[in-house]
Amino acid sequence: MPSEAFLDIDRVAVRYGSTPVLHDLSLAVGRGELVALLGSSGCGKTTLLRTIAGFLSPTSGRLRIGERDITRLAPDRRDMAMVFQSYALWPHMSVAQNIGYGLKLRRLDRAAIRAKVEDLLAMLGLAGLGERNVTALSGGQRQRVALGRALAVDPEILLLDEPLSNLDARIRQTVRHEIRALQRRLGITAIHVTHDREEAMVMADRIVILDAGRIAQAGPPERIYNQPASPFVADFMGADNSVTLEADLDGASVVIAAGADHAAARLARDLLPTANTLPGQGTFSLRAFFRGEAAALVAADEAVTGDETEALLLTGRVLAVSYPGGVWRHEVAIGERHFLVDDATCHAPGDAVAVRLPARHLFLFPADGTTKPRGG
Amino acid sequence: MKASPFLGPLLVLPALGVILLLFVWPLLYSLVGAFVTGEGWGLGNFAKTVELYRSDILFTFLIVGLSTLLIAVFAVAIGGYLVLGSNPRAQAILRWLYRWPLFIPFIVAGQLMRTFLAKNGLLNGMLVEAGLLTPLQTLSFLDWRGIVIAFVWKQTPFVALLVAGAMAGLDRSMFEAARNLGASRLRILVEIVVPQVMQTLLVGLILSFVIMLSVLSVPLMINAQTPTMITANMAFRINAYGDYGVANALGVISYLMAGAVAWIYLRYAVRERMEQR
Numbered sequence: 001m002p003s004e005a006f007l008d009i010d011r012v013a014v015r016y017g018s019t020p021v022l023h024d025l026s027l028a029v030g031r032g033e034l035v036a037l038l039g040s041s042g043c044g045k046t047t048l049l050r051t052i053a054g055f056l057s058p059t060s061g062r063l064r065i066g067e068r069d070i071t072r073l074a075p076d077r078r079d080m081a082m083v084f085q086s087y088a089l090w091p092h093m094s095v096a097q098n099i100g101y102g103l104k105l106r107r108l109d110r111a112a113i114r115a116k117v118e119d120l121l122a123m124l125g126l127a128g129l130g131e132r133n134v135t136a137l138s139g140g141q142r143q144r145v146a147l148g149r150a151l152a153v154d155p156e157i158l159l160l161d162e163p164l165s166n167l168d169a170r171i172r173q174t175v176r177h178e179i180r181a182l183q184r185r186l187g188i189t190a191i192h193v194t195h196d197r198e199e200a201m202v203m204a205d206r207i208v209i210l211d212a213g214r215i216a217q218a219g220p221p222e223r224i225y226n227q228p229a230s231p232f233v234a235d236f237m238g239a240d241n242s243v244t245l246e247a248d249l250d251g252a253s254v255v256i257a258a259g260a261d262h263a264a265a266r267l268a269r270d271l272l273p274t275a276n277t278l279p280g281q282g283t284f285s286l287r288a289f290f291r292g293e294a295a296a297l298v299a300a301d302e303a304v305t306g307d308e309t310e311a312l313l314l315t316g317r318v319l320a321v322s323y324p325g326g327v328w329r330h331e332v333a334i335g336e337r338h339f340l341v342d343d344a345t346c347h348a349p350g351d352a353v354a355v356r357l358p359a360r361h362l363f364l365f366p367a368d369g370t371t372k373p374r375g376g
Numbered sequence: 377m378k379a380s381p382f383l384g385p386l387l388v389l390p391a392l393g394v395i396l397l398l399f400v401w402p403l404l405y406s407l408v409g410a411f412v413t414g415e416g417w418g419l420g421n422f423a424k425t426v427e428l429y430r431s432d433i434l435f436t437f438l439i440v441g442l443s444t445l446l447i448a449v450f451a452v453a454i455g456g457y458l459v460l461g462s463n464p465r466a467q468a469i470l471r472w473l474y475r476w477p478l479f480i481p482f483i484v485a486g487q488l489m490r491t492f493l494a495k496n497g498l499l500n501g502m503l504v505e506a507g508l509l510t511p512l513q514t515l516s517f518l519d520w521r522g523i524v525i526a527f528v529w530k531q532t533p534f535v536a537l538l539v540a541g542a543m544a545g546l547d548r549s550m551f552e553a554a555r556n557l558g559a560s561r562l563r564i565l566v567e568i569v570v571p572q573v574m575q576t577l578l579v580g581l582i583l584s585f586v587i588m589l590s591v592l593s594v595p596l597m598i599n600a601q602t603p604t605m606i607t608a609n610m611a612f613r614i615n616a617y618g619d620y621g622v623a624n625a626l627g628v629i630s631y632l633m634a635g636a637v638a639w640i641y642l643r644y645a646v647r648e649r650m651e652q653r
Contacts, residue, residue: 055552076558088549092571102557133651153557 005064006031006189007052007157012061014044014051021047022213024061029157034183034190036204038197040236044213045193046161052191053082053159065156081150082159085166087142089134095121095145096130102153120148123182140171147179151186158183160192164199176202197237201225209233227273234274234289234363241339242289243314244367249281254364256286256312261335263313263354271310271359278364285367288312294361297330297343300352312362314339314355318347407631410624421625428609428622433629435603439520440588440633443527444581450528451535451580455573456565459543460551478533482526486597489526493517493598522598523605527588535580542576543569575648578641586634606630 005028014022021044029035037045050056052063054075063071070078081102089098099120100113108116121127124144129137134145143163150158163179164172180203183190194200200207201221208218209232216236217229228234235242245262248255254272258264269275278286300315307313316334323329327342332355339355347353413420426433454474461467477485492498495516503509517525546569554564570577595605606626613623 053556055555075552075556080556082553082556084549084553086547086549088547088553090550090554090568090572101554101559105558105563149553149557 005029006066008064009052010062010064012051012058012063014047014056014058020213022051025213025215027208027215027218029189029191031189032187033205034180034192034203036200036207037191037193037210038195038200038207039210040195043210045210048210049159049161049191049193053080054078079156080159081153081155082161083146083150083163085162087146087166089142089145091133091135093134094130095126095132095134095137098134098145099148099152102149106153116152120152124148139167140175143167143175156189158188158190160190162193162195164194165196172199179203209236228363229277231287231289231365234365239289239291239363241292242287243334245286245288246283247286248283249278251280254278261315263308263315265308265312267312267359268309272362272364273360274363274365277366279366286364287367288357289363289365290357290361292340293342294358295341296356297332297341297345297347298354298356299347300354311359312357314357316353316355318349318351318353320349321346406624406627409620410628413621421621425622425625425629429606429626431603432606432609435520436589436605437633439523439527439605440585443524443531443588444585446524446528447532447535447584448577448581450532451539452565452570452577454532454536455540455543456569458540459546459569460561460564474536475533477530478537480530482530482591483593483597485526485530486594489522489529489598490518493522493525518598519601520599523594526594526598531584531588535577535584538576538580539573542573546572575645578644582637582641585637589630589634
């Protein structure tokens, strides 16, 4: 969390007609920070971005840049520039005209505009394409023109609305790094809306996960990934396998009784990433979330004594095996449910196996009503 | 089943026949007729036309040209407000209202304008009631201004309908991108929206130009004086003198005017297509 907020979003609520979209949402963005707003469609991330840009007005709450209240300012008075998902380039203008339009609106003289546009074209790797019609460019080039048009007016804050979602996968990988490097080099503050988890992880200083108009969790990528604050975040960040367990909790550990599909375990609280979300004492029903790649397979007869303090073992049977490359992918039936688990060694279909879930990669949450619905 | 090779042409034949019989034949007939004089082939009809109707030809061109320009301005303004306006209720009302004149025939529009624009008409009545004019100062608008008003009133919805449709098809984030950089609504309309619907606008304007060129009822009803539009002259030559030669020559002149605007459009369309490549 930055010590000094540059863009301060203070209890902002937004509705479409009578439908509330954002509920008293607060967020502080530091100068030069790249914040990714991550969530599934309909979570309010684009609404938040458009509210910041000034295309939507909040029904309550305040937006500030530094000391300046911008809540009611027109979009062009906010020192922000937006890159649109569809790029929104003007097809009747050349590349140079598109990039230079904001400067023309600011009444710069022709020579100054041309010089600035040339600089931007060179910076974005579009040198020599200034006179080209934008309809004659590839997707990646169009994306860079849209970025250039936004950067031309030297905004304080760059708003990116799913800027990479129209690019094919291979180009997306490189453009991610290009945008990130450019943002670092210019020291510009950026807010990036995306539904792509990996894109947010790779690009952002801080990820804000939105769920149904509220912030589900905000923090650096590694914290979001390794310490999800709720079942929703765990599930959204790829820990989408889950099992229900009965456990006795005390101050130092979580004692899981053996069940039909799992062995008994006694896991120390300080090994568990989500220990702070668990109640202090008593017997509870818990839900454990884990990623397929965090699990390992052990043959049922190879279980190590003493391991029950390190990991939870789910017992099951291999249904099918495939080799996607690098590791073997097993479909394992555990109770009624099937999981995909990767492992370096191949276990034959029909083998009794245990899926070993290390405590460090096990996200435990109370299984009661605090569990949020999936999706959203 | 294998279709007979003659089936296709056979199916086209009725349509083709109608076009040839009802359109191409009369067109050629009147074109040729323009060059037939009492003394055989020649340009006599055109000489007479220019001598008698020079000012009417100019009048027609100016009236229709001015109307076309005004239609362009109003149609763009209506379409622009429908896509860029900020008051949804006003937009809904405008969307509902602006199409009405489309369903009113020219002759009814002419009659409406007569009662509205006459010296004792509704418009002057309102101006007098409002205290802006005294009854002695009122003027009849039933001259060239009346024709222009009737034409613009009647044809604007047609062009606005086409243009508003084309504008509605544009990606709205293009307008937002411009607004985000500081463009006013008017600039967005002029610099972002209109250039992208130019083709549609031109098609609508050319169709309007040609339609207005061929309207007889409005000049007859509103402008019973000289100079008048050449459609009225054509009717007069035929009805009063049975003079098909001069009427045909006037017809050729209106083809030429229509052809000229079509040519301007085609040049524009070709240039656009070259730029797209």
